[in-house]
Amino acid sequence: xxxxxxxxxxxxxREGKTQTxxxxxxxxxxxxxxxxxxxxxxxxxxxxxxxxLGTQAHIVxxxxxxxxxxxxxxxxxxxxxxxxxxxIEPILNWPLLLKQLQLEPTLKAVxxxxxxxxxxxxxxxxxxxxxxxxxxxxxxxxxxxxxxxxAGQLRLNNDEAVxxxxxxxxxxxxxxxxxxxxxxxxxxxAVRITGIFELGVKDLDKRWVFLSLRSAQNLxxxxxxxxxxxxxxxxxxxAEIISQRLQNHYGIKAESWMxxxxxxxxxxxxxxxxxxxxxxxxLISVAFGIASVLAIAVVQKQKEIxxxxxxxxxxxxxxxxxxxxxxxxxxxxxxxxxxxxxGLGKMFGFFARNAAGEPLFELALTSELILSTTIIAxxxxxxxxxxxxxRAAKLDPVQAIRYG
Amino acid sequence: xxxxxxxxxxxxxxxxxxxxxHVLKDVSFSLKKGEFTALVGQSGSGKSTLLNLIxxxxxxxxxxIYLTEQKISTLSEQQRTQLRNHALGFVFQxxxxxxxxxxxxxxxxxxxxxxxxxxxxxxxxQSLLAKVGLENYAERYPTQLSGGQQQRVAIVRALMTQPALxxxxxxxxxxxxxxxxxxxxxxxQINQEDGTAFLIVTHDxxxxxxxxxQLILKDGVLL
Numbered sequence: 001x002x003x004x005x006x007x008x009x010x011x012x013x014r015e016g017k018t019q020t021x022x023x024x025x026x027x028x029x030x031x032x033x034x035x036x037x038x039x040x041x042x043x044x045x046x047x048x049x050x051x052x053l054g055t056q057a058h059i060v061x062x063x064x065x066x067x068x069x070x071x072x073x074x075x076x077x078x079x080x081x082x083x084x085x086x087x088i089e090p091i092l093n094w095p096l097l098l099k100q101l102q103l104e105p106t107l108k109a110v111x112x113x114x115x116x117x118x119x120x121x122x123x124x125x126x127x128x129x130x131x132x133x134x135x136x137x138x139x140x141x142x143x144x145x146x147x148x149x150x151a152g153q154l155r156l157n158n159d160e161a162v163x164x165x166x167x168x169x170x171x172x173x174x175x176x177x178x179x180x181x182x183x184x185x186x187x188x189x190a191v192r193i194t195g196i197f198e199l200g201v202k203d204l205d206k207r208w209v210f211l212s213l214r215s216a217q218n219l220x221x222x223x224x225x226x227x228x229x230x231x232x233x234x235x236x237x238x239a240e241i242i243s244q245r246l247q248n249h250y251g252i253k254a255e256s257w258m259x260x261x262x263x264x265x266x267x268x269x270x271x272x273x274x275x276x277x278x279x280x281x282x283l284i285s286v287a288f289g290i291a292s293v294l295a296i297a298v299v300q301k302q303k304e305i306x307x308x309x310x311x312x313x314x315x316x317x318x319x320x321x322x323x324x325x326x327x328x329x330x331x332x333x334x335x336x337x338x339x340x341x342x343g344l345g346k347m348f349g350f351f352a353r354n355a356a357g358e359p360l361f362e363l364a365l366t367s368e369l370i371l372s373t374t375i376i377a378x379x380x381x382x383x384x385x386x387x388x389x390x391r392a393a394k395l396d397p398v399q400a401i402r403y404g
Numbered sequence: 405x406x407x408x409x410x411x412x413x414x415x416x417x418x419x420x421x422x423x424x425x426h427v428l429k430d431v432s433f434s435l436k437k438g439e440f441t442a443l444v445g446q447s448g449s450g451k452s453t454l455l456n457l458i459x460x461x462x463x464x465x466x467x468x469i470y471l472t473e474q475k476i477s478t479l480s481e482q483q484r485t486q487l488r489n490h491a492l493g494f495v496f497q498x499x500x501x502x503x504x505x506x507x508x509x510x511x512x513x514x515x516x517x518x519x520x521x522x523x524x525x526x527x528x529x530q531s532l533l534a535k536v537g538l539e540n541y542a543e544r545y546p547t548q549l550s551g552g553q554q555q556r557v558a559i560v561r562a563l564m565t566q567p568a569l570x571x572x573x574x575x576x577x578x579x580x581x582x583x584x585x586x587x588x589x590x591x592x593q594i595n596q597e598d599g600t601a602f603l604i605v606t607h608d609x610x611x612x613x614x615x616x617x618q619l620i621l622k623d624g625v626l627l
Contacts, residue, residue, distance in 0.1 A: 004516050011504035307500045310461060311514045311561075312489020314482060398461045401496065 031337025057230035090225030133216020152195035164205035306400025322389030330381020445621035493562030
């Protein structure tokens, strides 16, 4: 039965060719804007997040903070409480925790970490640095250190270190040179530099010194313990939820990238909200466009509807004819629009380049985005057609034939 | 012979209160199978209203209509729509063909509404077109046909479903005398060959006189 309504609908659309093309281009324009702006914002956010997380783990696990336990429990109210200093606290029973975390289905990578403060000394020069004791294989799954290596290699045997480019410059170090690391408790270690990295973040390139887990443990007097675990999650934006769950479940302190980059998150969220708003209003105007064109079409086709009804076409069929028209307009227009949006994106990618001629960021023109936009626009067409279609179905055939 | 149509004490009012007009007053008559009847009357006499009521496009204020022995007042909107499709054929004064469809598609329309596939309808549509001398015009659009040709297509469309009764509202009103005459002859011929009953609204007393029977409506009363 639907085949017949389909045929009538397409014939009507084809008969009003100019009208159909006009509204289809209107829809196309709207959809192109939606596709382009979505791809732009998603791409931009993706780039920002990628840059941010290029130097950060998704979740960092540390031992829980020391809290003050009042020795009096008789309801005394304390006027002044001196907070405790937080010393570096090792994670208890870490090999077991590590194994358990490796089995978590929401996590992609797990990497043990030993961190602490020290001085790097070469000749007369000394610099404050952060010691990071890592397992290179596990750690590169968290932060792509190997990709950012400027010289040497990522090799961390005992007494070997990988440092940042700026620290190397400050101390006049090249791969193969030696330097001393001294901690506040006066332990020292002479290391040979096997690699120099550049993450592009000045502070990190100045401070980070990578050692093997064992060297760092010895240097910081940790005796086989670790101070943190870096985690990579499978779904980026679930990091906060996952970190809270891990925190409650394992009794450790877990901080996600989302809570340690609160400002970034706020910016991303408001960006997403404004995009959603733009998409919503564009969609609404598309819907109004379809509705008004179909409302006119109903008036134009009054006579035809009356004749069809006189010949025994049911109200349902008339309804279907106009719903199909709305859906088709939405679909046809949005397919055109998706192409337009992709074209806009390509053009943008061509012009928006940095000085080196590299694109500033990748547009996220996914087939998923195009498919979902097309489906939503088609549904919008159907919904927009509902009112005119209902009016067409309720048309009095006598009036329609007489005055049409 | 069975009655194709029976109308009993039909009344139709328009409007309410002081402005209420009584358009049809106790109209009763019946049409037998294969009867070729003219409905005459001046404009404003209630002809169109009566035709719309019989065509199930409007509902009477009171009275009853039996179409192919089915009592209309008890039918739902859906059932009336279906009965209209099965029992009735319409020929309007202005051909009222659908401009987006070719002649043959227009002819097949009432049966396509029923959901019958086009390829099953084509042979019959083609032979009906041949019967009215339009076998070479099947793929033309209505705007590419002359007034007489359009009206013949419209008549063929009304006959496509082999209805018991064809309702024709001034079928020749918009045509020159010669064409009007040929259209009337065609209707008469179909009536005699297929035994289809016709109820033809007309101004033309000449044409009316050539019918089996004349129903004369004056101020809403059947004389």
